[in-house]
Amino acid sequence: MKDRIRALLDKNRSRALSTHHIIRKLDLQSRKQLDAMESALHKLVKDGDAEMTRNGQFRTRLKAEIIEGRVDFVNSRYAFIISPDTQQDAMVNANRLKNALDGDIVKVQLYGGAKDPDKRPEGEVIEIVKRGRTQYVGRIQLSKGFAFVIADSRKMHFDIFVKPNDLLTAQDNDKVMVEITQWPDRNRNPEGKVVRVLGPAGENNAEIHSIMAEFDLPFEFPKGVESQARRIKDDITEEEIGRRRDFRHITTFTIDPFDAKDFDDAISLQLLENGNYEVGIHIADVSHYVKPGTMLDKEAIERATSVYLVDRTIPMLPERLSNELCSLRPQEEKLCFSAVFELDKEAVVVNEWFGRTVIYSDRRFTYEEAQERIETLQGDFAREMIILNTLALKLKADRFARGAINFETVEVKFKLDEDGRPLAVIPKVRKDSHKLVEEFMLLANKRVAEWVYKQGKKGRGEYKSPTYVYRIHDSPNPEKLEGFSAFAKKFGHQLNTEEDAVSNSLNKLMLAIQGRPEQNVLETLAIRSMAKAKYSTEPEGHFGLAFEHYTHFTSPIRRYPDVMVHRLLQHYLDGGKSAEQDKYQKLCEHSSDREKRAADAERASIKYKQVEFMKLQDPETIWDGLVSGVTEWGVYVEIVETRCEGMARLADLKDDYYEYDDQNYRIVGKSNKKMITLGDKVKVKVSNTDIDRRTIDLELIEF
Template sequence: MTVTWPLNQDPAAEREQQTYTHPVPSREYILVALQQAGKPLTHKQLCTGFGLEAPEAIEALRRRLMAMCRDAQLLRTRRKAFGLIEQMHLIRGRVQAHKEGYGFVLPMDSQGRIAPKQERQDYYLSPYEMQRLFDGDEVLIQDKSPHYNSRGRQEARVVEIVARHTQKLVGHYYQKETFGEVVPDHPRLRHTVLIPAGASLDALDGQVVEIKLHRQPDFQQAPMGEVIQVLGHAMDPGLEIQMALRTYDIPHTFSPEVLAQAASFAQNVPDQITDGRIDLRDLPLVTIDGEDAKDFDDAVYCQRQPSGSWKLYVAIADVSHYVEMDSPLDKEAYQRGTSVYFPGQVVPMLPEALSNGLCSLNPQQNRYALVCEMNISARGNLSRYRFYRALIRSHARLTYTQVGALLTEPDSASAQDFRQAYPKLVKPLQALHALYQILRTGREARGAIDFETQETRIVFGEARKIERIIPVERNDAHKLIEECMLCANVAAARFLIKHKIPGLYRVHEGPKAQKLEGLKGFLAELGLTLGGGEQPSPQDYQALMARISERPDREIIQSMVLRSLSQAVYSPENEGHFGLAYPAYAHFTSPIRRYPDLLVHRAIGSVLDSQRASAHVLRGENQPVKAQHLSYPYDFETLLVLGEHVSMAERRADEATRDVEDWLKCEYLSAYIGESFPGTVTTVTGFGLFVRLDAIYVEGLIHISNLPADYYEFKADKQRLVGEHTRRSFRLGDHLQVRVANVNLEERKIDFDLVQNPLSTRTRRPAKTPIASKTPTPKTPRRANKTTNKPTPSETPAQKHTQAASAEEIQYPLLIDILAAADTPPVKKKKKKRLGKNERARLKAEKAAEATKAQEVHKPKASKKKKPKKKKAEAKKSCKKKTKKAP
């Protein structure tokens, strides 16, 4: 037997010998072998090439080959040969389904990572291909010989389904004659799942169930499964959260092993100082949080220095002391990635024994903390910082309402009660407030973008029914805590860079060209501009925010500005934070609820535990010493995968939270069907207007078919819909009176009807003559209409916007009234494309030729008209004359 690839030349031979009794080629060596072979090889051919004879080694290679196919490293052909995906011109990707039935393939690299949207090319999947796929499935598609559908659109063809993503799902159960059906709750899961008789757990028609799939979808058959849990009826209190947890695959139950480890720690932190900690129990640190907060990550204290600078202490719960690497707690925290905050309920990243107990900085209790001690200059600059482990004791659990009243309403009854209850805390809090004002000045000078968005809170009554939705007011207490956390996060990022430790940064990139162009077009309609040209800086955005601060439509403008920016992510590659205008930024202050913060704590702790000299750490007595690579074994590649995972977990939590809020708002508004409310247009699309009700902060859709009868053109750059006949204009910020028409709980949709339609106050071109009018009016060329719609050189867009609309309301009656008086409905005119001179001449010639041909074809019909009759009479006379002359 000729051995082509001897096992002693395997680069990972030593590793494989430690794992297997009988030597087996490593994955790396198999890939090299297939690369050198230049063609797919069967299992038997590979065994011969590697020189495998022992049955155990042959079986081990077969299993390894199948595992490599599962991981999309290899592809098994129909002839049972194994080949390299790259050489077979295939692309591996993840399916992203759309609620309308089609989908896309998002390409993945060899590590299973998906590139950012602006850096990749997605591949379209037709509804036909999606018949056998679920959202999230991993597939292989053809790279060459693309397929085009009947409309000429390029479509991807799935060659192989590598991995199935959906094994369980949640939906509504419906009983048929001999079987059941489950309609998935997730909008991207379009397949109805069949439930055989006897596999429904006696679920009732319309109940919400969780099912396990036994058969995946295919071209010839629907997916099939069994009910594993009946969750209840749609209107049961709290059911919306149970559905979201399962729909978005959020881990929500702790294993006995994890709970046992959390319970194994002593319930009280001893008074003895150990592990090189600094005793800060006498320092009057306090926590400031919301009234309903249960886990307290951070405590703060500030004092003014004789030099005019400030010393700021930010003490953060030392979660890394309890959650060690690769422990059951750590693995569970990694899977969750973040705590999920639903209205009225929290799904914590850590068991409550830690999140609300040992790790929470509860008042008057010893707690371990990682402290960031900072010096802030009189101008608000972070001049020095150092990190150390400490034993602290929070002196009070304060709320934003209490502290806000003390700082901004010192003469109020609440402030007087606070002074009596906490006399020793008044001065440190006043120092914090003074520091906050300096930091705010520095924030403005730095150019950080300051968004003042309106947050809301759902207030529940009995049986978890919404009583009302109220706005959340942010006072100075909220803002000073935010500034303190920003300082500590910046110090953590600088620490990582200074000590050259690979870590996770919070990265926020600047706006992309396409979104920036759309934003500028929208701003131009309002007479506003964004500085900075094609690459605006944070200072340019902040200048825009300052200019709109007093405008009544500032919230709408802020919304558009936010949409133009990218979403922040976690990455080991520091690219700065555009929105905050920081060259480096990391998350350090919330390790109880965010896994990236825990990783940053471990990075800082690895320097503290080493003997490395640094001016940015403080070590106490009996400081343990550990090798840095052992206490922090993360490299760049590992952190890249970690960053993608925790970014995904963050998005997953946001989507689940929005889903639950949408459900609750739909349930709340279902009691008001038929009632009218004032609202504001928050989004304009080609299919209608999204309107937010002013009083209750709930958003719904006025579909374009429910607008006054007309053909509407969507102007994306101007964010408005314009009627073709009436020239009625709907745009962002318009105030409308709407009626609640329909509420769909299953799809989380609210439909509005338009009750009152105040016209947009923009100048429009002159109205066309009503269709019912009998007086003919010469048509005005469209080009002339466009010209008259433009402002005069002396008229700015802002001036144009402020013109009165009362006269136009008289000139433009509703088209539905016009149609009522008309004999025939109007025909939608297609927008003509401007043609060149040669093209117009060619079309004119073709039209003339077609007219001549039509006359010849329809010659008998033309005999009824006057002109043909004359020709016929003349022909008869000619015949008579000829007849007379004949012999």
């Protein structure tokens, strides 16, 4: 009887069972069996194998197996706890979360036997160690005497109760930022107060401000930071020029998007007497103006990166620096940190020099103007542009020959009216003028990293390089790569996943799918199979670029790691000793986290505009689509014309009951055996758009 009851309790370890439930489940009928049950329960409790709850129910005793992890609140019924202490994420029912929210760090007590590697562990939260966030963005609904905020986040499953005195100036249906103040004991809904009114829901500024608040992006610079930036003098003294290499007499220009406001890189070119070319990559010398320990520096560290939303930029540095002092504007003398290369006609580096410079940009080119000179061979500086493009093409060919991967994903931009409404979705087209700039930036980043690495010393049989900030990119996860290979095969494409053949094989695949219907799906999945690039002080390589050492030297106006790279490079050029690794590693990790936040916010703003754009279209329009994702709850479809993605729910398919086949990325009709597979061409209609949740619901018309 003990074994039977123990087995029953273990099977139901996420809840307590009453004696009535035990009797029914074990089909106990005789008085002898009931007496045995009572005795067995007493023995199980006494031996510590079971415990009795306050209301007289029984459950397996929770063992002292405690893990700490982050809450991933996937739906309103349960959450997963992501922890390094378990092979699989632990599952916790919503009623055992102890009011923990998505992103919180918690301690979880696992149920007995939960560390079996073949079973998903389960448990309950016993302590909230740290709140992931206390502020949420959402739409407020006013009622008589109270209000609720319905959070935009799909992982916030509670409406937040707000008292009338805590509304600020919020009106019904406004977007607001609300701060949780308490969790009442008997009420599932948290209480909060409105701390910022963002504006009427659906209005562009309110929605963009909602995204900024959701990702905790700053709305303005602190007054002290702005004041410090304004006090920086803009004159360049002869004394300062004397400390720098002078490039003011050498042909120099910038190439940027037509709407760019900050120009943080310029390229110079001169023909040397020996027939070689001297190419200078000149980068705004932010570290000259932003000194360590200042308010400017601390704010730049905190932001770590500029964020580019669809209708605005949230800069890392105040406008005084980003758009004025450090912007390499034409016909102005500017202070730079430069990487200067002597290249032969095959684009092989013969000599290199790194250091501080002063430049004078002769011309500001847009990408379109530069492309016109490359294509027509006409216009001012056409000869220089063609020489640079020829060298860039050779640098690119050499890079791919060494194993770099050619990912050319399609990005979109929006044509907005004066109120921010999207009038059109436009795919970004990358031409030679874009790639010209990119190749020389890659060259500078690579050679700077290599130079610093080589300043190290040998000792005790190993090579120790000085502390530096690298941009590293690990090899892809073999399992993900195998999965991607299997999927590509369904379209008739082969991928060699052997370590020394992956790069070359991926490039052939990317070339083969250009212009084909499956291009975007395969490019997206290929990128998902790759590791994420990040900043680190470890001198590891960059798989995607096939560089042994790589850094970010070329954008200090918008990336704090580049500022660190400039400071450290000058330190080593001056013969300084290796910097403190722990300090820079922490800054690298912070910068990587901030970079992810920026990317997530940028994606959210794009998704918002895509949803808004589709909302403005004729609801009866039938769109061509491509299946971009298949899950147990629905089919994701990318609309080919607009690059907007929506979801058709399986529950809405009325012709059959469809089951999810996760091994083959498809759903299959139980009776009709119809299949919908990743990459399939379909026709869809938009059935609903939700700007708050940034989702598009689709109806499958033809598949």
